[in-house]
Amino acid sequence: MMTRRQALKTTLMTSLACATAAEFRFANAQTPAPSTAASGPFTLPSLPYAFDALEPHIDARTMQIHHDKHHAAYVANLNKAVADLPELSSKPVDDLLKNLSAVPEKVRTAVRNQGGGHYNHSIFWQMMKKNGGGEPSGELAKTIDKAFGSFNAFKEQFTKAAVGQFGSGWAWLVRDGSDLKIVPSPNQDSPISEGKVPLLGVDVWEHAYYLKYQNRRPDYVAAWFNVINWGYVTERFQGASK
Ligand SMILES: [Fe+2]
Numbered sequence: 178m179m180t181r182r183q184a185l186k187t188t189l190m191t192s193l194a195c196a197t198a199a200e201f202r203f204a205n206a207q208t209p210a211p212s213t214a215a216s217g218p219f220t221l222p223s224l225p226y227a228f229d230a231l232e233p234h235i236d237a238r239t240m241q242i243h244h245d246k247h248h249a250a251y252v253a254n255l256n257k258a259v260a261d262l263p264e265l266s267s268k269p270v271d272d273l274l275k276n277l278s279a280v281p282e283k284v285r286t287a288v289r290n291q292g293g294g295h296y297n298h299s300i301f302w303q304m305m306k307k308n309g310g311g312e313p314s315g316e317l318a319k320t321i322d323k324a325f326g327s328f329n330a331f332k333e334q335f336t337k338a339a340v341g342q343f344g345s346g347w348a349w350l351v352r353d354g355s356d357l358k359i360v361p362s363p364n365q366d367s368p369i370s371e372g373k374v375p376l377l378g379v380d381v382w383e384h385a386y387y388l389k390y391q392n393r394r395p396d397y398v399a400a401w402f403n404v405i406n407w408g409y410v411t412e413r414f415q416g417a418s419k
Contacts, residue, residue, distance in 0.1 A: 217256025218266040221249050222299055230307040234400040236389045244302070247384050251294030251365070258287035270296045274370050293365030297347060300413075301380055306406035313407040317414045324357040332402065334359050339379050339398045350377040352414065376413045377405065 224244045229237035259265040265273060265280065270292045273280060280288045312328050313321065325331035331350075338361045339348035346363040351373040360368060368375045379401055386397035 217253075217260065219252050219255050219259075219270060219295060221252045222302070224302055226307055231305055231309075231404045234403045235305070235386075239384075239386065239388045242388075243380075243384055244298075247382075248295070248298040251291045251298065254287065255291040255295050258284045258291060270299075271369055274367050275372075277370055289370070290365050293367045293370070296369070297365055297367050297375075297378065297380070300375060301378055303409045304377055304406055305401075305404040306409070307404075309406050310403035311405075311407065313411060315411065317407075317411045320357055320414070325359075331359075335377075335379075336395070336398050339381050340395050342381050345382040347378050347380055349373075349375050350410075351375050374413065374416075377410045 221244075224240070227237075228240040228244075231240060255270070256266075262281065262284065265284070265288070273288050273292050274296055277285055277289055312318065318328065321328060321331050325334060335348060335350060338359050342348055342361045342363070344363065346361060346366075348359065348361050349368050351358050351360055351368045353373045357376075358373070360373070362368060368378075379398060381394060381398070386394065390397040390400075
């Protein structure tokens with residue numbers, strides 16, 4: 178039978194082994210964390226690629242902090258906000274954001290900010306990929322040409338919206354009915370709360386770029402075009418994704 182002293186020693190050794198493993202993973206910063214254990218109805222989705230997949234355009238350390246800390250915090254805070262409200266916690270986050278006026282007033286701002294942060298980041302990770310960039314093709318390319326004149330004109334207008342967003346926020350390419358539009362949004366406001374379908378979005382919060390680009394948001398946005406996952410954007414355009 179294990180003595181109390183032996184049990185304590187075993188516990189301590191196990192804790193040390195876990196801490197070492199965690200530090201090793203953190204130090205290497207190559208492997209995204211698995212989805213967090215659900216402490217509420219909403220969970221952090223895994224990053225669909227390694228932290229360093231978007232190098233040199235987006236650095237691994239930024240991706241790790243952005244996903245594991247910032248996005249995780251939106252999820253945790255959203256869970257806290259809806260903890261006592263099963264009528265909210267049973268719905269997908271995009272359903273809540275599409276109908277904010279139906280959310281009880283006492284948690285509406287929290288759902289808008291934390292839920293918006295969760296939803297926006299969940300699609301943002303998928304809008305990027307290793308060896309991304311280039312230009313869209315097919316119907317999406319034609320529709321962009323029709324709406325903005327050319328891909329370069331679209332890129333110019335999108336960049337202007339991203340760089341010009343005052344303070345924290347996003348710039349989006351959205352589908353609004355049958356039109357394509359470029360719209361900025363402050364904070365974590367999401368275009369889906371205005372009935373628009375976000376196809377492509379760039380996070381221009383400083384947490385998305387400050388470690389590598391400091392105050393040079395235009396350089397970050399220019400580099401970010403090299404990691405766009407146009408395949409995913411096309412799926413969204415075709416209505417395959419929410
Ligand atoms: Fe962000």
